[in-house]
Amino acid sequence: NAGVTQTPKFQVLKTGQSMTLQCAQDMNHEYMSWYRQDPGMGLRLIHYSVGAGITDQGEVPNGYNVSRSTTEDFPLRLLSAAPSQTSVYFCASSYLSRAGGLTVNTGELFFGEGSRLTVL
Amino acid sequence: KNQVEQSPQSLIILEGKNCTLQCNYTVSPFSNLRWYKQDTGRGPVSLTIMTFSENTKSNGRYTATLDADTKQSSLHITASQLSDSASYICVVSASGTYKYIFGTGTRLKVLA
Numbered sequence: 183n184a185g186v187t188q189t190p191k192f193q194v195l196k197t198g199q200s201m202t203l204q205c206a207q208d209m210n211h212e213y214m215s216w217y218r219q220d221p222g223m224g225l226r227l228i229h230y231s232v233g234a235g236i237t238d239q240g241e242v243p244n245g246y247n248v249s250r251s252t253t254e255d256f257p258l259r260l261l262s263a264a265p266s267q268t269s270v271y272f273c274a275s276s277y278l279s280r281a282g283g284l285t286v287n288t289g290e291l292f293f294g295e296g297s298r299l300t301v302l
Numbered sequence: 303k304n305q306v307e308q309s310p311q312s313l314i315i316l317e318g319k320n321c322t323l324q325c326n327y328t329v330s331p332f333s334n335l336r337w338y339k340q341d342t343g344r345g346p347v348s349l350t351i352m353t354f355s356e357n358t359k360s361n362g363r364y365t366a367t368l369d370a371d372t373k374q375s376s377l378h379i380t381a382s383q384l385s386d387s388a389s390y391i392c393v394v395s396a397s398g399t400y401k402y403i404f405g406t407g408t409r410l411k412v413l414a
Contacts, residue, residue, distance in 0.1 A: 224405055227402075232400060
């Protein structure tokens with residue numbers, strides 16, 4: 183069982199370049215999300231999705247774009263890389279639970295192994 | 303503002319000793335609280351989940367407690383091992399939302 187798979191593990195970009203971080207999960211999770219982790223700070227949510235065709239912004243969405251065409255995949259695109267985007271990026275997924283007609287997210291987050299991005 | 307604060311920031315202990323990590327939160331309405339372990343260079347992995355009605359939960363040498371009245375949780379590690387060296391992250395979910403609020407973590411180093 184692969185879980186959450188992220189690629190690439192390492193990437194170096196020049197300022198202004200664009201790239202896509204790939205994320206795939208094989209657990210049929212509806213919820214997928216992208217976080218960045220910087221020294222001294224907690225994981226910060228960039229974008230998330232609660233199903234195919236549905237995405238929303240998190241805490242730090244500027245400079246990033248996402249799409250969700252399938253349940254399995256949730257790529258993160260850097261449109262024009264900046265040094266401030268140097269970070270470690272984590273993709274995470276979980277199931278969604280439903281109670282009283284509401285869909286809420288209380289599931290355990292399963293994380294990928296991370297993608298370390300350096301922007302020069 | 304929903305926040306999760308952890309203490310201490312870092313901790314060094316000798317192998318075999320016990321330690322306790324703290325988590326204070328202001329997330330409302332509260333849904334659940336999880337403790338994650340993150341090894342260096344790896345993604346976080348869930349250790350335990352605490353819901354509103356639970357006070358204590360154990361997972362091997364890890365015991366988590368929750369006081370919903372004071373909005374505090376602790377993670378107690380018994381008989382520490384070298385493999386316990388990692389960052390421990392407290393994560394709180396707000397009821398009815400899709401978002402998780404992360405603490406900045408406690409970096410634990412266990413020395414032989």
